[in-house]
Amino acid sequence: MQVTVKLFATFRNGRFKVTSQELTEGTACRTIMLGLELTEEQIGVVLVNGRHAALDQGLHEGDTLALFPLVGGG
Amino acid sequence: MNKIIRINMNDLSTRIEDVPAAWAGLGGRGLTSTIVAAEVPPTCHALGPNNKLVFAPGLLTGTPAANSGRLSAGAKSPLTGTIKESNAGGTAAQMLARLGIKALIIEGIPAEDKWYSLHVSMDGVAIREESELVGKWNFAVIEAIEARLGKKTGILTIGPAGEMKMTAANISVKDPDSKIRSHGRGGLGAVMGSKKIKFISIDDQGAPKVPIADPEKFKTAARVFAKALMDHPVSGEGLPTYGTNVLVNILNEAGGLPTRNFTSGRFDGADKISGETMNETITARGGKVKHGCHAGCIIQCSQVYHDQQGKYVTSGFEYETIWGLGADCCIDNLDDIARADSLMDDIGIDSIETAVMFGVAMEAGILQWGDSREMLRILAEEIGRGTPLGRILGGGAGSVGKTYGVTRVPVVKNQGIPAYDPRSVKGIGITYATSTMGADHTAGYTIATNILNVGGYVDPLKKDGQVELSRNLQIATAAVDSTGMCIFIAFPALDIPECLPALIDMINARFGISLTGDDVTNLGKHILKVERQFNIEAGFSNIHDRLPEFFTTEKVAPHNAIWDFSGDEIDEFWNF
Ligand code: SF4
Numbered sequence: 079m080q081v082t083v084k085l086f087a088t089f090r091n092g093r094f095k096v097t098s099q100e101l102t103e104g105t106a107c108r109t110i111m112l113g114l115e116l117t118e119e120q121i122g123v124v125l126v127n128g129r130h131a132a133l134d135q136g137l138h139e140g141d142t143l144a145l146f147p148l149v150g151g152g
Numbered sequence: 153m154n155k156i157i158r159i160n161m162n163d164l165s166t167r168i169e170d171v172p173a174a175w176a177g178l179g180g181r182g183l184t185s186t187i188v189a190a191e192v193p194p195t196c197h198a199l200g201p202n203n204k205l206v207f208a209p210g211l212l213t214g215t216p217a218a219n220s221g222r223l224s225a226g227a228k229s230p231l232t233g234t235i236k237e238s239n240a241g242g243t244a245a246q247m248l249a250r251l252g253i254k255a256l257i258i259e260g261i262p263a264e265d266k267w268y269s270l271h272v273s274m275d276g277v278a279i280r281e282e283s284e285l286v287g288k289w290n291f292a293v294i295e296a297i298e299a300r301l302g303k304k305t306g307i308l309t310i311g312p313a314g315e316m317k318m319t320a321a322n323i324s325v326k327d328p329d330s331k332i333r334s335h336g337r338g339g340l341g342a343v344m345g346s347k348k349i350k351f352i353s354i355d356d357q358g359a360p361k362v363p364i365a366d367p368e369k370f371k372t373a374a375r376v377f378a379k380a381l382m383d384h385p386v387s388g389e390g391l392p393t394y395g396t397n398v399l400v401n402i403l404n405e406a407g408g409l410p411t412r413n414f415t416s417g418r419f420d421g422a423d424k425i426s427g428e429t430m431n432e433t434i435t436a437r438g439g440k441v442k443h444g445c446h447a448g449c450i451i452q453c454s455q456v457y458h459d460q461q462g463k464y465v466t467s468g469f470e471y472e473t474i475w476g477l478g479a480d481c482c483i484d485n486l487d488d489i490a491r492a493d494s495l496m497d498d499i500g501i502d503s504i505e506t507a508v509m510f511g512v513a514m515e516a517g518i519l520q521w522g523d524s525r526e527m528l529r530i531l532a533e534e535i536g537r538g539t540p541l542g543r544i545l546g547g548g549a550g551s552v553g554k555t556y557g558v559t560r561v562p563v564v565k566n567q568g569i570p571a572y573d574p575r576s577v578k579g580i581g582i583t584y585a586t587s588t589m590g591a592d593h594t595a596g597y598t599i600a601t602n603i604l605n606v607g608g609y610v611d612p613l614k615k616d617g618q619v620e621l622s623r624n625l626q627i628a629t630a631a632v633d634s635t636g637m638c639i640f641i642a643f644p645a646l647d648i649p650e651c652l653p654a655l656i657d658m659i660n661a662r663f664g665i666s667l668t669g670d671d672v673t674n675l676g677k678h679i680l681k682v683e684r685q686f687n688i689e690a691g692f693s694n695i696h697d698r699l700p701e702f703f704t705t706e707k708v709a710p711h712n713a714i715w716d717f718s719g720d721e722i723d724e725f726w727n728f
Contacts, residue, residue, distance in 0.1 A: 086402065087393070122605055128711065144405045148386055152593060
């Protein structure tokens with residue numbers, strides 16, 4: 079399956095803004111995170127198709143995964 | 153802090169008073185709201201002689217406590233008709249605190265059609281007639297006062313918007329770099345204009361240090377508090393690096409970034425106006441990515457933004473402004489938004505109300521979507537000069553909506569709804585609906601828990617838990633707004649257990665008292681109830697605690713979310 083992976087804030091440093099990955103159906107968000115050399119500790123927010131998701135959630139064809147460190151403002 | 157100064161503009165007299173016992177434990181919002189509720193008739197005209205404009209530094213302002221230099225301004229709001237408190241950074245709060253001034257209360261309206269200034273110093277307050285700076289814009293006012301009275305002078309000023317009593321007018325506060333921070337919301341600049349005060353200058357020469365009852369205890373608590381601020385990823389890293397504008401991308405991804413006057417939750421040009429892009433742009437042009445709005449701010453969410461030639465354009469460039477002129481008006485040019493930000497500071501008009509207003513004005517056809525050139529022209533030539541169109545626009549989103557027959561007008565109690573769509577981030581909708589201030593995200597910032605995973609997580613798209621979340625945050629915020637603390641200390645306070653007790657310890661050490669966490673919660677509840685009572689007596693009821701109809705009939709992309717709270721469900725908010 080094809081999924082879009084988007085990174086934000088400091089996660090972009092030395093990585094990318096957005097990329098498309100070819101993965102086996104049902105791959106968990108966590109697997110992608112580890113592949114990017116990010117740790118669970120560093121993760122602030124995980125969005126799959128704009129909805130908050132757990133790292134264990136499996137992805138499907140066409141999904142968009144967005145990973146953020148903890149950020150805030152107001 | 154040991155005195156109250158009253159300035160009576162009716163007869164141009166001033167009076168120094170002792171602090172009544174009932175006000176001794178109050179500061180900031182707690183004090184301004186208490187004074188306004190006690191002394192302003194709720195049904196008065198906000199621009200008439202019976203309204204009062206109150207300034208109060210927070211309980212910890214002037215001490216070495218990190219991020220404690222905020223000033224509260226309060227009055228009945230000419231924009232909403234409710235009670236209003238709006239707080240800002242800048243240098244004035246700490247100077248007033250050092251001068252031992254717990255509150256300035258400005259009353260009445262001068263008999264003669266003349267302008268005045270107030271000069272605050274160790275000698276009290278002097279009322280002086282002013283002619284030279286009348287009609288001048290804010291940056292020119294600051295420059296002239298510094299030339300007249302010295303570089304260190306603290307300044308509160310109104311621009312042409314305040315002079316013309318536009319209901320979106322703000323009060324500008326000089327920051328440590330002679331730039332501007334603002335008491336933005338609710339039209340308090342118009343109240344200052346109605347009292348014919350062009351500016352307030354402050355000289356704290358000869359003022360002693362703010363006394364601290366137990367310096368050792370204070371020092372220990374201050375250290376724990378500062379460490380919590382630095383340890384939390386939001387206040388320690390995110391805010392200083394990307395500013396509040398880091399929110400553009402995450403709200404866009406979550407589908408909560410109001411776009412094209414609240415008709416979509418995502419903006420195609422989001423990345424171009426995002427915090428990440430802003431950080432790169434500022435770095436490449438030699439600006440500053442982090443900057444504090446007052447001495448003692450260690451979070452430093454502000455920044456200095458330069459143009460392509462490396463010349464200063466603006467500072468304190470906030471997410472709400474960038475969202476509003478950006479996504480909500482479909483302008484994807486950060487440079488033009490920065491120019492508008494500076495113009496709004498110069499004219500003295502609230503950048504949130506004005507940004508929301510432009511979205512409605514574009515829908516009304518006054519200018520085209522995305523037309524940043526025309527937006528800049530309108531700011532300078534229509535609003536800045538007070539043409540008839542400029543006065544309609546300077547009245548905010550509700551004013552232009554009414555004048556042009558627009559039905560999609562995002563306001564609550566006539567105050568513009570800021571940068572988070574209440575259909576896809578439902579907790580903030582409860583805050584907009586129930587806040588005593590009209591639509592105000594800072595009153596109970598549920599975005600922390602709905603979107604950012606700070607202080608736990610409550611699903612933004614479901615109704616469950618939102619009323620309770622908003623209630624708890626509004627209570628806590630009312631208390632924090634009384635301390636002089638910047639509201640961004642809430643991020644560490646929600647996650648790091650030592651943070652809030654350290655804040656309370658600092659207050660206790662400052663005054664030699666022994667408040668508990670429960671006392672602080674009760675203070676927050678009390679403030680909200682005092683404010684609500686004022687609003688009820690001004691003619692507001694639960695029927696006004698509602699979002700505009702279109703949120704209940706128009707679904708918003710990408711989640712097809714709708715505002716589906718019943719009135720009864722919203723009214724649960726006040727059960728405490
Ligand atoms: S964090 Fe930002 S708003 Fe808060 S005190 Fe510092 S500069 Fe001002």
